[in-house]
Amino acid sequence: xxxxxxxxxxxxxxxxxxxxxxxxLLADKAGLELSAASVSALLTKEPTQVKLxxxxxxxxxxxxxxxDLFEVDTTPVEQPVRPPQSVAEPKAVSSGGxxxxxx
Numbered sequence: 001x002x003x004x005x006x007x008x009x010x011x012x013x014x015x016x017x018x019x020x021x022x023x024x025l026l027a028d029k030a031g032l033e034l035s036a037a038s039v040s041a042l043l044t045k046e047p048t049q050v051k052l053x054x055x056x057x058x059x060x061x062x063x064x065x066x067x068d069l070f071e072v073d074t075t076p077v078e079q080p081v082r083p084p085q086s087v088a089e090p091k092a093v094s095s096g097g098x099x100x101x102x103x
Contacts, residue, residue, distance in 0.1 A: 001077070003073070005047065007070075008044075030060040034054075
């Protein structure tokens with residue numbers, strides 16, 4: 001499964017071009033105070049996780065819904081086919097003409 005983060009596109013479609021603009025919108029419309037570094041990271045990098053409260057604030061500030069902020073590809077990922085592994089039986093080893101007991 002792949003997730004594509006589209007915050008920058010969603011912001012640009014709403015004439016929000018900088019992190020400072022987004023930060024102001026988040027504070028004014030959603031009451032969320034984020035650091036400049038956090039807003040910059042949201043705009044420039046794909047986050048590994050996003051708090052639901054942050055997601056809700058982004059949607060409120062940009063007047064959008066979560067589908068505008070990320071895209072989920074649910075196409076099943078094919079697993080590589082592994083050749084079957086044969087399980088070899090332990091062989092009895094003889095010592096002085098006598099066979100060893102089974103393992």
